[in-house]
Amino acid sequence: MGPIMKFQVVVLAGGMSKKLFPLVSKDVPKALLPVGNRPVLSYVLELLEANNLKDLIVVVAGEDAAVRVGGWITEAYDGRLHVEVAAVSEDIGTADALRAVLHRLVVDDVLVVSGDIVSDVPLGAIAAAHRRKRAVLTAMLCSSPSASTAEAISSTGKDKAKKPSPIDIVGLDTSHQHLLFLASGTQVDKDVKIRRSLIRVVDQMEIHMDLMDAHLYAFNRAILQEVLELCQGIKSIKQDLVPYLVRSQSKFGAIASGDTQTEAVGKTPNKDDSGQPQTPMQDIVPLPQHILPGVLHPASLELTCCVYIASEGKYCSRVNSIQTYGDINRDQVAGELVFLTGYTVSNQNNVIHPTAEIGSKTTVGPQCMVGDGSKLGDKCSVKKSIVGRHCRIGSNVKIINSVVMNHVTVEDGCLIQGSVICSNVHLQERANLKDCQVGAGYIITANSEHKAEALSKREKS
Amino acid sequence: MAQKKGSKQEVADDEIHVPLQAILMADSFAQKFRPITLERPKVLLPLVNVPMIDYTLEWLASAGVEEVFVFCCAHAKQVTTYLDRSNWRSQPNFAITIIESHDCLSIGDALRFIDQRNVVRGDFVLVSGDVVSNMPLTEVLRQHKERRKKDKLSVMTMVVKRSKLSPITHQSRLGNNELVLVIDPASKQLLYYDAGFEPANKDSSQRQIVKHVILDKSIVADRSAVQLCTDLQDCHIDICSPEVLMLFTDNFDYQRLRRDFVKGLLSDEVMGNKVYTYEIYRDYAARVDNLRAYDTISKDIIHRWTYPLVPDIQFGGNRGASKLDRCNVYKGPGIVISRTAKIGENTVLGEGTVIGENSVIVNSVIGRGCIIGNNAIVENSYVWNNVTIGDDARMKESVVCDGVVVKSGAVMEPGVVLSFKVVIGSDFTVPAYSKISLVAQPTEEGSSDEELECADTTSDAGESPPGSLPVELSTPNGASSEILMDSVAARQWDSSEVGNQGAGFKWIIKEGSQTEEWRHSVAPFPKELLEDILKRQIHYDNEDAIDSGAISGAESTPSTGLNDDDDVDDLDQDEQENDSSFFEREVEETFRRAVSETSGVQQDHVVLEVNALKLAYNLSFSDCAGAMFRAFLNLALEEPHTSSASGELLSNTTLVITKWAPLLKRFLKSEDDEVEVLLKFEEVCVEASKEFARLFVLILQLLYDKDLISEDAILSWAFEKKGADESDKVFVKQCEKFIQWLQEASEEEDQEEET
Secondary structure: OOOOOOEEEEEEEEOOOOOOOOOOOOOOOHHHOEEOOEEHHHHHHHHHHHOOOOEEEEEEEOHHHHHHHHHHHHHHHOOOOEEEEEEEOOOOOHHHHHHHOHHHOOOOEEEEEEOOEEEOOOHHHHHHHHHHHOOOEEEEEEEOHHHHHHHHHHHHOOOOOOOOOOOOEEEEEOOOOEEEEEEOHHHOOOOEEEEHHHHHHHOEEEEEOOEEEEEEEEEEHHHHHHHHHHOOOOOOHHHHHHHHHHHHHHHHHHHHOHHHHHHHHHHHHHHHHOOOOOOHHHHHOOHHHHHHHHHOOOOOOOOOEEEEEOOOOOOEEEOOOHHHHHHHHHHHHHHHOHHHOOOOOOOOOOEEOOOOEEOOOOEEOOOOEEOOOOEEOOOOEEEOOEEOOOOEEOOOOEEEOOEEOOOOEEOOOOEEEOOEEOOOOEEOOOOEEEOOEEOOOOEEOOOOEEEOOEEOOOOOO | OHHHHHHHHHHHHHOOOOOOEEEEEOOOOOOOOOOHHHOOOHHHOEEOOEEHHHHHHHHHHHOOOOEEEEEEEOEHHHHHHHHHHOHHHHOOOOEEEEEEOOOOOOHHHHHHHHHHHOOOOOOEEEEEOOEEEOOOOHHHHHHHHHHHHHOOOEEEEEEEEEOOOOOOOOEOOOOOEOOEEEEOOOOOEEEEEEOOOOOOOOOHHHHOOOOEEEEOHHHHHOOOEEEEEOOEEEEEEEEEOOHHHHHHHHOOOOOOHHHHHHHHHHHOOOOOOEEEEEEEOOOOEEEOOOHHHHHHHHHHHHOOOOOOOOOOOOEOOEOOOOEEEHHHEEEOOOOEEOOOOEEOOOEEEOOOOEEOOOOEEEOOEEOOOOEEOOOOEEEOOEEOOOOEEOOOOEEEOOEEOOOOEEOOOOEEOOOOEEOOOOEEOOOOEEOOOOEEEOOOOOOOOOOHHHOOOOOOOOHHHHOOOOOOOHHHHHOOOOHHHHHHHHHHHOOOOOHHHHOOOOEOEEEOOOOOOHHHHHHHOOOOOOHHHHHHHHHHHHHHHHHHHHHHOOOOOOOOOOOOOOOOHHHHHHHHHHHHHHHHHHHHHHHHHHHHHHHHOOOOOOHHHHHHHHHHHHHHHOOOHHHHHHHHHHHHHHHHHHOOOOOOOHHHHHHHHHHHHHHHHHHHHHHOOOHHHHHHHHHHHHHHHHHHOOHHHHHHHHHHHHHHHOOOOOHHHHHHHHHHHHHOOOHHHHHHHHOHHHHHHHHHHHHHHHHHHHO
């Protein structure tokens, strides 16, 4: 703690993600969405705590959500972490959210983490790499889910026609340390355009399609503040800020490389002083140079963007869609990554809370979780699923590949497959759900059948 | 038993010995060594006193190639004669077959020609006769064959070598342009090849505009990673499958190996043929593509990077009689060096050369039988055989061919090339980058790149087998060359080009290819030029950064500007606008020509030309009509008129419209076109010449009277404008009465029809 890791952490916890509808609601903001029976935010917070990063600002979109998240954090982490919760208005970009807490940042480097990461990557290593390179930006990359979960999907044998999740296009130098190019995968359908001068600087550039931006960045505070204040146009960290920094870097890199350094440095400022019409762009671009000598190592006038690539065995993924929510719950957290949750695993390779009651002839398969106080009736079958706290589940119920949150009532003879059931849902007798998402408090009538639907109560607005 | 035999047979079939074949191109189909190559083929030019082809052949022989097909076209006779006289023909396990053709214009033609001959039986090495290498072929062949076993479509393996570009000129040490390769790091498959072929303008400032490498999505789509390299040098050594020849035959438009064939394969996804790369690290491979490469490779040979292809080891035409002294000085037998002469480092002195007192030779290659006078200085230069350099002559970074005479006191500035038997008069200074030859510069240089090394009969007069042959040494200049000397002696040489009693034509460097000359010259870049480039580069980089830093503070919408898309869109728009204004200008010019043409009205011609323009700019008839009408108005505007009295302008306009109405009529094919004319008219009134604004109704009426604009068009124009802004309706309002009248008239008509 303290002097060694002088990092401030900004956790962007989001608010009501539209992508996760109907799972999130006013009562359950994204940050508190249960993953493996714990709020998703807890994974990040615990990861930070484990890495001795205890000075946090949690940015939540929406006042109500902020109150809820704040309440939960004080309850759960009181005394363990120093957390400030900041509320920003909804529907603003990530960079705007960051801008809103800019004035609270005081130490040299800032770690910006998305609140929906479930990971076991050593954050300390990222911070150290950032420091070592004196980088302006260090982005964490992990191997793209399209490679790792592709197997998982095919093994479950469904959703084969599912569109591959968007990947990132990442340009690195051959040492895999410098970030040279970053474009989000949604743009793959267009041609990839890369500046020649950029490649020239490094001679060889590798374009990776198998890496994914994990939305975990370390920034140099001074430059972050300057850039965000000057370029109000930057809305999103991933879409605008990071590419902007990456591009600026190449400018300086290009000049500072080779034996032209001294001359180049001498000449660029001249151009600025030459009284050219001041477009906003010119206002911005040369700026880092003036502040560079102050904040960076004086010998190197380079603005470097670095990457930290998570090593093979490490896990990192984001809960940013219903698909990933289901995947993370089922395949990872309850399965191979159960250690992240801190629960003890039984001999059957599942986690059943001691206070849970299981009826006779009921089987709970491997990679399952049953939360505390839940009751399962007789002759039930739970496979690759998570059952939350205080659920009441009748007899002859089958729960397969699903997530059932807290306080859910499931009556006899229900069949739940590949679905997500939010808190306080009531499934009446012999309801049959397949690939559905059921919003909080919904009541599913007896004998009804639903397939691939998103069901939710109409929000009173 | 029988079965056993059969299986044995199969094994034998598999292992049947296919001799390793190579195709050696003894014609580069390029002109970079002109004017030298007008008189002798490039492969026979001496590289450190040994013809280039000997390096290539020696390498092929040592690398285990058993059969070489030497293809020659330009100067085929010289190549054949040379090979016949050499001892290549008598090597065991090394067969040389000469394939001669006279009408091949490109390597594509050559390969098609060879394909017809049906001589290639298996994988072969395709190499140009100017490649110097010492790489073993075993590994690359093994890899190629292995890939072929798995995938028949992997037709070619290219050898590449790492070579850092100059940070300023973006040029490799071999003088090549920046080469961008995209390679799949796992399979080494080549995905993209961009050598900056044929920049539109050869000026380097233009070249740099190619700022981006654009990767097709198919390249990135299902690969986990690709590698973009700028530091790889194409060695021009290719391992090819026989399919390569077939592909050339199938695609008869393929001319060049790299530009057409490789690019063709890479962009063709249907056939799916693949090209792979093989990187060499410790071995040497380079192609003498231009004079800078000639310089670099010569130095490499002297520095023994190409071992065993070095001057003191015997190979091919090199008898290996040179002795290596300290500081990379190679001395051939029978040389005479004055005691006071200074032989500097990295120098090769050919057999029988005589060097006078106090002369200095540094970093140079001197051929056989040269005579260098007293107090001469030769620096970084290449002096071929039987050259005479007079007293006090100075020479720096120059190439001097066989039989040249440099008289005393002459000075060669950097980058000079003196072709065969040129004579430079005494005390004459040859300016930098001059090229002088006894052969006059061909006047028409039309499609210069597609031309041959050129084998026109006139220049073949100087054809004498290269002097590197030992036989040639005793009689350096055959009778034929004397005839040449006789014939040229009659001519009057321009003494301002070659000095007093000199001989030779100065070749004029083409406009715009100056930079190309610098890039490809033996001489290093002039310092001022480097500074200039550097300055420009900083400018570019700044622009670059500004361009690409697409986010501005003032921008309200979040910029996605990841790929500089905004930029591109802007550009497109600009282009479109430019296009249409260009179009209008051209239409107007066409029209003006018709106006000024006194000899009758050539309306048909105008129509034809405008139609052509329409097609060229991909526009419609309405655009033509609009542009034409604008041209009318401009013409009317040019006639003298006082700004106050609009009557004059009106009468001018009336005149023009009356006279040219039929022309405009040709473009008014439909109501829409007429509406377009009206809209254009409005535009002119608002933007360009406000004088017309007052006359709008009157001119409209005129157009109506002349049957140019129908009433339907006017009405639909008025109707269209109904919903427009107030400011847009100015003219409609002006014409209100007229329109009303029209409406009434039409109603009446309708009524009449009804009754």
